[in-house]
Amino acid sequence: MTVKTRFAPSPTGFLHVGGARTALYSWLYAKNQGGEFVLRIEDTDLERSTQPAVDAILEGMTWLGLDWDEGPYYQTKRFDRYNEVVDQLLAEGKAYKCYASKELLDEVRAEQEANKELVRYDANHPKIKAANEAAKEGDPCCIRFRNPTEGTVVFDDQIRGPIEFSNSVLDDLIIRRTDGSPTYNFCVVVDDWDMGITHVIRGEDHINNTPRQINIYKALGAEVPTFAHCAMILGDDGAKLSKRHGAVSVMQYRDEGYLPEALINYLVRLGWGHGDQEIFTKEEMINLFSLNAISKSASAFNTEKLLWLNNHYIKTLAPEYVASHLEWHFEHQGINKDNGPALTELVALMGERAHTLVELAAQSRYFYEDFSEFDAAAAKKHLRGVAKEPLALALSKIEALTEWTAESLHGVIEAVCAELEVGMGKVGMPLRVAVTGAGQSPSVDATMQLIGKERVIARIKMALEFIAQREANAQ
Structure with a gap:
């Protein structure tokens, strides 16, 4: 037997985290078993299903790398097939026409609640029976599945173990509405049967649907798939993720x-x-x-x-791969990637510190864009009169460099420290603020190398002017 799983979202919204996990588990099980993974769009809810939601589901699956072997299939393109199976069940007496109006069903339901009875559709209720007997051919009706009234439905859930339902608590569910459209629980069964699905992996909210669907499989003489129902995902606060x-x-x-x-x-x-x-x-x-x-x-x-x-x-991950995703964020934040170093070089230098690509792009602006102001706190601390001499000496040595590498720039910083007999921080920090505009960056030599000689020189000159202005204002 070839294992065949499926992911079958309804396009009434975007692909959410719970759905993505279900898709992942279904995809992984198929791959683990050397089987096939099917994508099916369950769009029978015509009022709520939208094309943007379909597009978002396909985009999400593609972005996650969950490729499908078959599909996407669309339920709205299979109505002829569903009607064919409905007619088959009608002919075999396994389904029947129900003429009870919504108002009558609401009335019966209210009675059941008042009498503290099990609230369910009851084909033998006198009022429902009378409505069905009084109906004429051509009157509006829905089609209901004739659910067994005796016995139980037992299935061995691969996550939860054996689960049992009594048929007495399951009513005759509608499989085709009065408007002629088929219903979810019925379409799912026909689809899984036709597509040869062997394993259904889905959320625990579908457990109550499972016995109803199993009874329809059996009525059709179809192989019942193996079921696995995953627990829900909670938020950080313990409430259902929303x-x-x-x-x-x-x-x-x-x-x-x-x-x-x-x-x-x-x-x-x-x-x-x-x-x-x-x-x-x-x-x-x-x-x-x-x-x-x-x-x-x-x-x-x-x-x-x-x-x-x-x-x-x-x-x-390979810098080239990360850079391919980072490019989207550069465009989204309006940063011109062509106005600075290659994104692969940036990822190699800056990736260590970033938790998200949004953060990485935002922290990288000074490599691609010039700035006119320094961070106030960083400038107050590091662009003071005492920094003037180290910056000026570093500038002269940088201007004289014939080789623009992190190593040669590191040599400049060491030479300035030695010449002025000061610690590395007295040179490195003013340089960092001068060339980045802020007080934090990767190693200043590698940072300057990526920023480029022309920009580094211009920014050190701007920092020296800032210090001169600061001193003038203090007098």
């Missing part, structure tokens, strides 16, 4: 400067693990993944952990 926790859309994480590798690595650990290992390559995830290692308990989202992982990947 928009109020910040970024819940996958592409919002892209916008906030996360690498897909960091988010994938983080998501896989939200419920699954392999010993104490925290960092996994995709190849390791595929090789090690198993459904029975997924936790039954809810997982709490920890933004600090995600930031730590993101910093790890910024530091350790």
